[in-house]
Amino acid sequence: MAAPCYIMWNGDTSALTAAPTAVTTGTSLKTMLQLKTGSSKARLIEWGYSFDVVPTAVVKVELIETGTVFATVTSIGSGIRTYNDSSGSASLAVAGTSASGFTSTAEGTVTSSRLLAYQHEWNQQFKQQFPLGREPEIGSGTSLRIRVTTSTAVNMSCYLIWEE
Known part of the structure; x- marks a missing residue:
């Protein structure tokens, strides 16, 4: 049996009556999606993003672990949804304004980090799956973020899929 997997998007997907709404990147460094792992580590299976339009300025997109420094986000x-087992147990990830959430209002002071992936992006969409057995592991109680930096705001949807 496969390990339990979970998915989260940078928006509220609890009661969708239409497609999820993309969120503006703004024009400075911004965490678009943040996962705070719970009492166990997580293995990242896939991540991705798309923009409403083709960007008119380069968008720098980071997949980064920032240890125990969390951005202030919308909880x-x-x-957080089950991905591979619809009747499976809930994720151990922690939700909250300084935990798992989206669209940061404050980044926090990151003193050390681990860059897991980086895109210098002009395209409209991207996704990356990690080979089984080669997935990045995220430590217990730490922060995994999708962050963007651009000089021209663009609306972005992004997601993470992980196993616990």
Whole structure:
């Protein structure tokens, strides 16, 4: 049996009546999606993003672990969903304004980090799956973020899929 997997998006997906709404990147460094792992480590299976339009300026997109420094975000609430087992147990990830959430209002002071992936992006969409057995592991109680930096705001949707 496969390990339990979970997915979260940078928006509230708890009661969708239409497609999820993309969120503006703004024009400075901004965490678009943040995962705070719970009492166990997580293995990242896939991540990705798309923009509403083709960017008119380069968008720098980072997949980064920032240890125990968390951005201030909109709490994901009940937006963490089971992915491969619809009746499976809930994720151990922690939701909250300084935990799992989206669209940061404050980045926090990051003193050390681990860059897991980086895109210098002009395209409209990207996704990356990690080979089984080669997935990046995220430590217990730490922060995994999708961050963007661009000089021209663009609306972005992004997601993470991980196993616990």
